[in-house]
Amino acid sequence: MSRPDTLRRTLAVARAEWIHNWRDPRSLAIIIALPIMLLLLYGYAINFELRELTFAVQDWDRSEQSADLIDTLARSDYFTFHSLVETGEQIERLIEGGEVRFAIVIMPGFGEQIAAGKTGRVQVLLDGADSTTAGIAQGYLEGVMRAHSARLMKRWAKSRGIPASAAQPPIQPEPRVLYNPELKTASFIVPGLIAVIMTMLAALLTSGCIVREREAGSFEGLASSPIAPVEIIIGKLLPYAGIAVFDVMLCIATGGLIFHIWPSGDRAALLVVSLVYLIASLSIGLTISSVARSHQVATLIAFLTTMLPTMLLTGFVFPVRSMPKLLQYISQMIPATHFLVVIRAIYLKGTGVGPYIREVTALALISLVFVVVAAKAFRKSLE
Amino acid sequence: MAEASVRTKGLCKRFGEIVAVDGLDLRVEAGEIFGLVGSDGAGKTTTLRLLTGLMAPDSGEIMVAGVDVRAYPEDARRRLGYLPQTFALHGDLSIAENIRYFADLFCQDLGEVAERRDELLDATGLAEFTERRAQDLSGGMKQKAALICALIHRPTVLLLDEPTRGVDPVSRRDLWQIVYELPAEGVTVIVATPDADEAERCSRIGVIAGGAIVDAGTPEELVARHTARLIEVATEPTRQARRLVHDMPGVRAVSALGGHLRVSLEDDGPSADEISSALADEGLRVEGVREVEPRLEDALLALEVERDAA
Numbered sequence: 001m002s003r004p005d006t007l008r009r010t011l012a013v014a015r016a017e018w019i020h021n022w023r024d025p026r027s028l029a030i031i032i033a034l035p036i037m038l039l040l041l042y043g044y045a046i047n048f049e050l051r052e053l054t055f056a057v058q059d060w061d062r063s064e065q066s067a068d069l070i071d072t073l074a075r076s077d078y079f080t081f082h083s084l085v086e087t088g089e090q091i092e093r094l095i096e097g098g099e100v101r102f103a104i105v106i107m108p109g110f111g112e113q114i115a116a117g118k119t120g121r122v123q124v125l126l127d128g129a130d131s132t133t134a135g136i137a138q139g140y141l142e143g144v145m146r147a148h149s150a151r152l153m154k155r156w157a158k159s160r161g162i163p164a165s166a167a168q169p170p171i172q173p174e175p176r177v178l179y180n181p182e183l184k185t186a187s188f189i190v191p192g193l194i195a196v197i198m199t200m201l202a203a204l205l206t207s208g209c210i211v212r213e214r215e216a217g218s219f220e221g222l223a224s225s226p227i228a229p230v231e232i233i234i235g236k237l238l239p240y241a242g243i244a245v246f247d248v249m250l251c252i253a254t255g256g257l258i259f260h261i262w263p264s265g266d267r268a269a270l271l272v273v274s275l276v277y278l279i280a281s282l283s284i285g286l287t288i289s290s291v292a293r294s295h296q297v298a299t300l301i302a303f304l305t306t307m308l309p310t311m312l313l314t315g316f317v318f319p320v321r322s323m324p325k326l327l328q329y330i331s332q333m334i335p336a337t338h339f340l341v342v343i344r345a346i347y348l349k350g351t352g353v354g355p356y357i358r359e360v361t362a363l364a365l366i367s368l369v370f371v372v373v374a375a376k377a378f379r380k381s382l383e
Numbered sequence: 384m385a386e387a388s389v390r391t392k393g394l395c396k397r398f399g400e401i402v403a404v405d406g407l408d409l410r411v412e413a414g415e416i417f418g419l420v421g422s423d424g425a426g427k428t429t430t431l432r433l434l435t436g437l438m439a440p441d442s443g444e445i446m447v448a449g450v451d452v453r454a455y456p457e458d459a460r461r462r463l464g465y466l467p468q469t470f471a472l473h474g475d476l477s478i479a480e481n482i483r484y485f486a487d488l489f490c491q492d493l494g495e496v497a498e499r500r501d502e503l504l505d506a507t508g509l510a511e512f513t514e515r516r517a518q519d520l521s522g523g524m525k526q527k528a529a530l531i532c533a534l535i536h537r538p539t540v541l542l543l544d545e546p547t548r549g550v551d552p553v554s555r556r557d558l559w560q561i562v563y564e565l566p567a568e569g570v571t572v573i574v575a576t577p578d579a580d581e582a583e584r585c586s587r588i589g590v591i592a593g594g595a596i597v598d599a600g601t602p603e604e605l606v607a608r609h610t611a612r613l614i615e616v617a618t619e620p621t622r623q624a625r626r627l628v629h630d631m632p633g634v635r636a637v638s639a640l641g642g643h644l645r646v647s648l649e650d651d652g653p654s655a656d657e658i659s660s661a662l663a664d665e666g667l668r669v670e671g672v673r674e675v676e677p678r679l680e681d682a683l684l685a686l687e688v689e690r691d692a693a
Contacts, residue, residue, distance in 0.1 A: 005490045008487050009487060009488055012484050012487030012488050015487075016473050016480075019475065019480065020473065020475050020476070023475045023516075024475055216474060217470050217471050218470075218471055218472060220469065221465075221467070221485070221529075221532070222488070224435045224436075224460055224465040224467075224471075225485065226460040226488070226489065227488055228457070380437070381437055381438060381439065382432060382437045383439070
C-alpha cells in the first residue's frame with residue numbers, strides 16, 4: 001500500500017461525498033438550515049419559559065414600603081406572585097418543589113431605612129440547580145428593582161427639595177444562590193447550546209453516509225475496489241470536518257446576531273478546538289452508519305447516542321460535580337464535557353485555549369479513539 | 384495458459400437456514416465469455432459476490448486471475464471488474480465524475496484513463512452525456528456507464544450480474560458489442576443471467592441450480608445433450624392442449640408460447656402427425672405442426688424438468 005495511492009483513494013471518497021452534499025437538497029438543508037433552526041428553537045424556548053417566573057415573599061418588615069415593592073414585582077411582566085411565607089423552611093420547600101423560581105426576603109427596618117433616605121436590605125434567594133433560569137431571573141430582578149429604586153429615590157429627593165443625585169439608592173438586593181453557589185449567567189446558554197447542537201448535528205451528518213451508499217447500491221462499487229477501510233473512513237470524515245466547522249461558524253453567527261452573545265475570547269482557537277472535538281461526533285456517526293441496517297435507524301441512533309448523554313451528563317444542564325461518582329467518570333468520557341469547559345471559557349472569560357490544555361488533550365484523545373473505532377467497525381462486505 | 388482464469392472448488396455459502404451456494408465447482412479459462420445461467424434464487428449473485436470477496440464463503444477455494452481471493456481480496460479486486468445487479472455508480476455524480484472516481488479508487492494513470500474512457504464512451508454512444516448525472520440516465524445508459532466504470536482499470540476478469548436487465552435492445556447490443564471485444568484483450572468475462580437469449584451469446588455456459596453447477600458446455604453442446612427433437616404446434620386453446628400433450632408418452636417438456644406449443648420429445652417419442660391427430664381427437668383445432676431446431680431455452684427447460692423428476 002503505497003502512500004500516494006492511499007491519498008488518492010481517500011481523496012476520491014472525500015470528493016464524491018463533498019459533491020453529493022452540495023447537490024443533494026436534503027443534505028444541504030441539514031447543513032445550513034438545521035443548526036440555525038435548532039439554535040433559534042432552543043434559544044427561544046428557554047426565553048419563553050422565563051416569562052412567568054413565580055416567586056414567594058417573606059416580609060419581616062410589613063411596612064408600606066415593603067408592600068409597595070411586592071406590588072411592583074407582582075405587576076411586572078416577568079414575575080408571578082405565589083405567596084407570602086413565614087419561615088425560611090417554607091421558602092426552601094417551595095424552591096425545592098419547583099413551585100417558585102426564587103424568593104425575596106425583606107429585612108426588618110426596610111421601610112424605616114427608605115423613609116430615612118438610607119438603603120433598605122432585600123435578600124434574593126435563587127434556585128441554583130437550574131442555573132440558567134436562576135441567572136436570567138436574577139438579571140430581570142435586578143432590572144425591575146433598579147427601576148423601582150430610582151423611582152423611590154426621585155420621590156424622596158423631591159420631598160426634601162434636594163437633587164436626586166445626592167440620594168442613596170434606597171434598595172439594595174443581595175442575591176444568594178441556593179444549591180449552586182457559582183451562579184451561571186444567561187450567556188451560558190448560547191455556548192452550551194452550540195456544543196449540544198453541534199454534537200448532535202455532526203453525528204447526524206455522517207450517520208447516513210455509509211448506510212446510504214449501501215441502500216443506493218454504490219457501496220458495492222466502492223467495496224469491490226481495492227480501497228482499505230481506513231481510507232474510506234478518513235475519506236468520509238474529511239468533507240464533514242469542513243462542513244462541521246462551517247456549521248460552528250453558522251451557530252456562532254446566529255448566537256451573536258439573534259441573542260447578542262459573541263465569544264469574547266480567541267475565536268480562531270475556538271474553531272480549531274471545535275474541529276478536534278467534532279471529529280469524535282463525526283466518527284460516532286460513521287460507526288453507526290457502518291453497522292446500521294437502514295438510513296432511518298442510523299439517524300435515530302445518532303440522535304439518541306449524542307443528544308441525550310450530551311444534554312444530561314456533561315454539565316450542560318446539571319453540574320458535573322453534583323452527579324454521583326459513577327456518572328462523573330462516565331461524563332469524563334463524553335467529549336462534550338471537556339468541550340463545554342473550553343467553549344464557555346472562550347465565550348465568557350475571554351480567554352484562549354492556553355489554560356485548557358488538559359481539556360483539549362482529552363478531546364484529541366477521545367476523537368482519536370472514536371476514529372479507530374469507526375475504522376474497526378467498518379466492513380467492506382455485503383453481509 | 385495452463386492456469387484457469389477463475390476457479391472455485393467446493394464453494395459453500397449459507398444464510399442461516401438457506402444454502403445459497405452449495406459445493407460450487409467452477410472453472411473458467413482465460414478469454415472465455417462464460418454464462419452463469421440459472422433462474423432467480425439459483426445462487427448466481429451470491430457466487431459473483433463470493434468471487435469479488437464482498438462475501439466470505441463458509442468453505443471452499445476461490446482463485447481469480449491467479450490470486451487467492453480469500454487470502455488477498457484487495458489483490459484480486461485490482462484484477463477484477465464487477466458490474467453488480469443494482470446500480471453501483473453515484474447517482475448525483477456525472478458520468479465523467481463517476482469515471483474519475485473509479486479511476487482514483489483503482490489508482491489508474493489519468494492519461495491512460497482518458498484514452499480508455501474516450502474509446503468506451505464512443506463505443507457506448509455516451510460521449511455527449513458525460514456531464515449528465517448518473518441518476519438522470521435511462522436504464523440502458525445507466526448500465527453502459529456502469530460498464531465503462533467497471534472496465535476503466537482494465538481488469539483481467541469481468542463479472543457481469545444480469546447486465547441487460549431492463550435494458551432496451553439498442554443498449555443491449557451496444558453492451559454486448561463491448562463484451563465481445565474483451566476476450567481479444569485477454570479479458571475473461573463471466574455473465575450471470577436467467578435469460579436464455581443472453582446465455583446464447585456466451586462461448587460456454589454453466590447451468591446453476593440450487594447453488595451448484597448442474598451442467599456445463601457450449602450452448603450447442605447443452606442443446607444436443609438435453610433436447611432430442613422439438614416440435615412446434617399451433618393450436619387453440621393452448622392451455623388444454625398443453626396438458627394433453629404433456630401426458631403423452633415420450634414427451635419431455637412442453638412450453639406454451641403465444642398460441643404455440645413447443646414440445647420437446649424423446650427420440651422414440653410421438654411424431655408430429657401423432658400429436659396432431661391426438662389433439663384433433665379431443666376436438667382441439669390444430670393449425671399447423673412442424674419440426675424445429677431446438678434452442679438453448681428448450682435445453683434449459685428440459686434440464687429443469689429432468690432435475691424436478693430426479
